[in-house]
Amino acid sequence: MAAKKKSVLGQRVNELEDAVTRMFTGEAPAPKTKKRRKAKRKAAAKPAAKKAKKTAKKAKKAAKKVVRKAKRKARR
Secondary structure (H helix, E strand, O other): OOOOOOOHHHHHHHHHHHHHHHHHHOOOOOOOOOOOOOOOOOOOHHHHHHHHHHHHHHHHHHHHHHHHHHHHHHHO
């Protein structure tokens, strides 16, 4: 039977409980578990997202300019 994957929080709780138990029983601390590496994102998606963000920013700036211009006209 395959071991059921625990949530990170569940794992941490178990580690802490184990550490506290070892503290009171006088056992040596458990060996540290290796941290998992985060998966690297695909590099191709980054420039496209950056460009889209820039375009959105420019559009927002242009829209603000139009609104300001309209307000000025309305005041006259």
